[in-house]
Amino acid sequence: MENNDRKFMLDAIQLSMDNLKQGGGPFGAVIVKDGKIVAAAANSVTNDNDPTAHAEVNCIRKACAALKTFDLAGCTIYTSCEPCPMCLGAIYWAHIDKVFYGNNKVDARNIGFDDSFIYDEIDLPIDKRKVEFIQLLPEEAIKTFQTWIEMDGKTEY
């Protein structure tokens, strides 16, 4: 582990601690490219009335705005807690190269957050989940995908 990795993780942890004073959740993250922090953010779910505003999602959005791209290949994220499934998905969609995390999902569960529950739910067949998932009108929905495939000049991601 490089000293820089420890330094950036301490930055993420400091954000998580400072966020408590702002009335936010105990989570912080920084994104680094070429040895420099390009974005830093804390969880703002309750302050922003946005259940998607986890530290990692906020940080990805800020990094993309700063770098003017939807592709964070070449970036590393340092997050004070292991990403939940939503944030893991966001990290993959953003093509971030590497993830350092402090607390893990069991630690998160132990203080009352649902990360482990959502990981468990994802593993269940769709008809066994707590939230009901129902497929409807696939024969209509597929038409958009067919149109997408046939389109010229689309921006893929």
Added chain:
Amino acid sequence: MENNDRKFMLDAIQLSMDNLKQGGGPFGAVIVKDGKIVAAAANSVTNDNDPTAHAEVNCIRKACAALKTFDLAGCTIYTSCEPCPMCLGAIYWAHIDKVFYGNNKVDARNIGFDDSFIYDEIDLPIDKRKVEFIQLLPEEAIKTFQTWIEMDGKTEY
């Protein structure tokens, strides 16, 4: 299936189709509460340079802004495609009651989207994933969780 469910799903599908003309991805969603649409959104990843801007995430953000809450209990989401892990996580964090979807994750993979790949990655042990996940400084990170537990008057979510 009620007629209203079909109508709302057709709205989501129409958003997905209309979005192609805006240069966006082939995905749309609406959120309904008490029989009325409270938010409607399409995917804006490429147009907004935001890899988290899937239709469902955009729609959850809009619904929360409209209803001034981070808790969408009592709401149903209609999405033109089965939610990816990021959006599934967002739906759970938002406490949405029920999900109707049109296309499924195999349909999404067939037109070049990574949904299935990310589902597969979540199931792997952390050291087998394509993206490297490394735990670092947990003894520092846990201090924020300890402080959170001991805090009075915090807003839980």
